[in-house]
Amino acid sequence: MQPFRIHVLGCGSALPTLRHNPTSQIVELRGKMFMIDCGEGTQLQLRRSRIRFTKLGHVFLSHLHGDHCFGLIGMISTFGMLGRTAPLHIYAHHDFEPVLRSMMDFFCTGLEYEVVFHPTDCGREEIIYEDRSMTVTAFPLDHRIPCCGFLFREKPSRRHINRNMIDFYKVPLSQINNIREGMDWVMPDGTVIPNERLTLPPDPVRSYAYCSDTRYMPELHNIVNGVSMLYHESTYGDDNEANACKYYHSTAAQAARVACEAKVGKLLLGHYSARYDNENLLLKEARAVFPDTQLAMENNIYDIV
Template identity: 60%
Template sequence: MRHYASSQVVEIRGKLFMIDCGEGTQMQLRRSKIRFTKIQAVFISHLHGDHCFGLIGMISTFGMLGRVATLHVYAPAELGEILQNQINFFCQGLEFKVEFHSVDTTKKAVVYEDRSLIVETIPLQHRVPTCGYLFREKEGSRHIDREMMNCYNIPISQINNIKEGADWTDQDGKIIPNEKLTKPADKARSYAYCSDTKYIPNLYKSLENVDMLYHESTYAKDNESRANLYYHSTAEQAAHVAKAAGVGKLLLGHFSARYEDESCLLDEAKSIFANSFLTNEGMVFDV
């Protein structure tokens, strides 16, 4: 096999979140020089080994490295008891908590939220209960216009208030509206991860206008019958989802080992959705 099992890391505003944790994940983390301690949560799409066999090994390594921060794990309910038994057997004496959150793969629901991010599930169709995850960044504060701040002699102590939307009243009692003192916030970004799934014609409704979509593309079109049999998708089908959803960029992955050269999959996708890309170990994509 040419590729490692599935795992991705999403970075947003300095925080790291992992999606799936196949065997060999921690080796790839080391190669990528990703700090283990910065991973706040792991989101597991389904309970096939190539998406979760690396989790207990990574948790064990976290323990040996002296992690103290809670690790949150979001996954189908069946993993909860299995993971706890593994921790009890292999990881006695952990100095950090592993908090398990059961995910209903049949419903679209928010499973994680903080000040800057919302993560919700995307129901998928595979041979076992499976869901994808949609990461939506919350809109940030407006940017300070330094020239206008200086123009109205606004003290530095007021910067945070103005970033949060406050107006300014000058010495003459004139109100300077916030829009004149600030520039628009950066556009909120979004990323959708659709792991193992058969082609779902209406999936695009859950993905409309996301900036970047990862959609499995295990087979080329000539193996569509095999894709249907094993509840996987072709590159062409992934491209149809991307096009219907109006996404900004499509990432292809989870390739069958039968392909020594995946360019045929890329060509197939590009014929439908031009802004398509192959994924490979260690690659970094900006959203």
């Protein structure tokens, strides 16, 4: 199968610390690189992760709090100094476009590449990117300002050719593509060989849901149901559940509850409050609800299978 990986560049929350960078991730899928959020220092984290700047073509911003977008203008400027010519596509709430254009007019004059802005509607679920192999869907979250999550989902692939059966039934090479598309094979004597005998099942469809800053949403499991991996903010532990509600964030146990209700494959925690010197407390509380949970950590890579 083609690689489907999450590169964590930052997993801290709003207050800077020496332990964590502000939020940013790279989704690597079928050779393409997509960035989710771009907190301060993200381009340095790209360097540390040895991800080539030229491979990044799309940036998705969940919302307009600084710890999720302060790094964008610096990265755009750096791309210009490196001689980028390919367009860079930015997906964000429509209020960000005039702010972005103003900063670019001041700091990024003379760019030799186009920055294409795509306004997102944080109030509804919609596909905001699509190509031949995947879709990206934005969906609403419950934060203090308009905020959305992102669902990356592969499209179903074709069945695989069973080379042994193809050879056994002497199917000519000219018919291989037809077999891949689902056609049966009719032998010279009229015998029909069903496609299922000539092929193997396709690769399973993989998916990744990114749930940025949000209160616990009882209905969220309907949107992220069955995803291969769920990233869900876990700013607080159970000791600060009141603050989580007050500031429109979630606890680790609430994140795990979403994962459990949605029957996801794995849960990845992140967006840790600076008050915690050790996130193992959050991990323990989440695993009590949903055992297959991991902590997101900077410069780690998480494979989606």
